Each structure stands twice: as C-alpha cells, then as structure tokens.
Amino acid sequence: xxxxxxxxxxxxxxxxxxxxxxxxxxxxxxxxxxxxxxxxxxxxxxxxxxxxxxxxxxxxxxxxxxxxxxxxxxxxxxxxxxxxxxxxxxxxxxxxxxxxxxxxxxxxxxxxxx
Amino acid sequence: xxxxxxxxxxxxxxxxxxxxxxxxxxxxxxxxxxxxxxxxxxxxxxxxxxxxxxxxxxxxxxxxxxxxxxxxxxxxxxxxxxxxxxxxxxxxxxxxxxxxxxxxxxxxxxxxx
Numbered sequence: 001x002x003x004x005x006x007x008x009x010x011x012x013x014x015x016x017x018x019x020x021x022x023x024x025x026x027x028x029x030x031x032x033x034x035x036x037x038x039x040x041x042x043x044x045x046x047x048x049x050x051x052x053x054x055x056x057x058x059x060x061x062x063x064x065x066x067x068x069x070x071x072x073x074x075x076x077x078x079x080x081x082x083x084x085x086x087x088x089x090x091x092x093x094x095x096x097x098x099x100x101x102x103x104x105x106x107x108x109x110x111x112x113x114x
Numbered sequence: 115x116x117x118x119x120x121x122x123x124x125x126x127x128x129x130x131x132x133x134x135x136x137x138x139x140x141x142x143x144x145x146x147x148x149x150x151x152x153x154x155x156x157x158x159x160x161x162x163x164x165x166x167x168x169x170x171x172x173x174x175x176x177x178x179x180x181x182x183x184x185x186x187x188x189x190x191x192x193x194x195x196x197x198x199x200x201x202x203x204x205x206x207x208x209x210x211x212x213x214x215x216x217x218x219x220x221x222x223x224x225x226x227x
Contacts, residue, residue: 034215043118043204043218044157089157100145100210101170106156 003027004092006105014113019077021108023090026071030092034102035064035075038087047088048075080112116141118207118219126225132193135222137205139186143217145169145210146188148180151202151221160203163188164210195226 005024013019021035031052036044050057050064050073057064063076077084087109091102119138127133139146147170148160159172163182182188192199202223206216 036218041202041221041223043120043220046215046217049215091157095212100162100164100208101147101159101172102149102157102206102216103159104149104157106154 004103004105006108008108010109012111013080015082016079019080019110021075021088023073023105024071025092029094032093033073034091036089044089082112082114085110085112118205118217120205120219120222122222124223127195129195129226131195135190135203137188137219139207140217143207143209144186145208146182147206148190149204151204197226200224200226
C-alpha cells in the first residue's frame with residue numbers, strides 16, 4: 001500500500017530550465033513533507049521540507065509547493081543544473097500520531113542535460 | 115559536526131546466516147530509524163528507536179530486529195538471511211522531538227548469496 005506516490009520514474013530537463021517533480025499522497029494524517037536527493041550507493045540527502053500549515057517553502061533554487069486539498073506536492077528547481085541530476089524522493093510523516101517514520105515515494109530520476 | 119555513520123559499507127552473506135549492521139547517529143540526536151531500499155520498492159521503513167526504546171515498527175518479519183544503546187548508537191540484526199534480504203540498508207538520524215528532517219547515512223549494501 002503505497003501511501004506516497006511519484007508517478008514519473010524519470011524526467012529530463014535542459015540546463016537552465018525549470019524542473020518540476022511531482023508527488024501525491026493518500027494519507028490525510030500526514031503533516032510534514034520532505035524532499036531528498038539521492039546518488040547511487042549513497043544515502044539520501046535532505047533538500048527541503050514543508051509543514052502542512054504552509055503551502056510554499058523556498059530555499060535558494062528549490063521551492064516546494066503543497067496542495068493539501070489535492071494531496072499533492074511538487075518540487076521546483078530553477079534554474080536546473082547538471083549537478084542536480086540524481087534520484088529525488090518525496091517523503092511524508094505524521095509525527096503528531098506518535099510515529100516518527102517517513103513514508104517514501106519510489107523516486108524520480110532527474111537528468112539535466114547540459 | 116560528524117554525520118551519520120554506518121558500518122560496514124558492504125557485506126556479503128550466505129543464506130541462513132545472520133548479520134548485524136551498525137549506525138552512529140549525529141551527536142545529540144536521539145532517534146534512529148532504519149530503512150530498506152530495494153529496486154522498485156523504494157525505501158521501506160523497518161523500525162525506529164528513540165531513547166533506547168523501539169517507538170515504531172514497519173511491516174517486516176520478526177527476523178529483522180534492532181536495538182539502541184545509551185549513546186544512541188543503534189544496531190540492526192537480520193537472522194536466517196534470505197536472498198530477498200539483499201538491499202541497501204539505510205539508517206536515519208533525527209532529534210525525534212517533532213517534525214524535523216532526518217539525516218541519512220551512506221548505507222550498508224547487503225548481498226545474500
């Protein structure tokens with residue numbers, strides 16, 4: 001039962017353009033959302049997060065948008081750089097329920113073409 | 115500030131054996147969570163330890179167990195290894211006090227032959 005879904009396994013974008021990675025979730029109890037970037041044979045690296053009380057959070061080139069009514073979040077990377085090429089995972093948690101675990105999507109492989 | 119350290123990085127075991135993986139969290143973090151990553155399944159939550167107590171558990175068989183020590187270091191044990199246990203095992207460290215980001219180690223790549 002995949003509670004967090006990333007329906008696009010891959011995405012290719014030209015350098016300098018915007019990359020938009022999407023994520024959907026089914027559990028309305030999730031109240032905290034995160035994006036991680038992962039290179040092969042390494043652990044995920046935290047990128048940016050957003051609380052359910054917000055609808056946008058920005059950090060440099062990375063912006064995360066949350067649409068609670070649609071149970072949808074997205075990560076925008078502007079401008080995209082070749083070094084951004086990696087697998088991106090979205091994750092969600094419901095800490096208020098007493099659980100501190102993250103539910104991950106299956107990832108989207110981003111390729112930024114120079 | 116040192117990051118999350120997992121040892122060993124790579125491991126090859128035979129079916130039926132048991133294995134112990136280690137994770138040292140970021141200094142000051144009291145929560146350690148373990149995840150299994152396999153192709154096609156993404157990252158699946160195994161369990162979380164907070165202040166030496168298992169606080170949460172995912173849907174894995176009892177062959178998967180763990181513990182946490184007073185210094186917050188954690189170990190994960192898998193007994194009676196099966197071929198399907200081959201995966202990247204990741205440990206995540208966080209304060210455990212609320213909605214904060216979790217920081218991952220580089221993982222242990224376990225291959226069962």
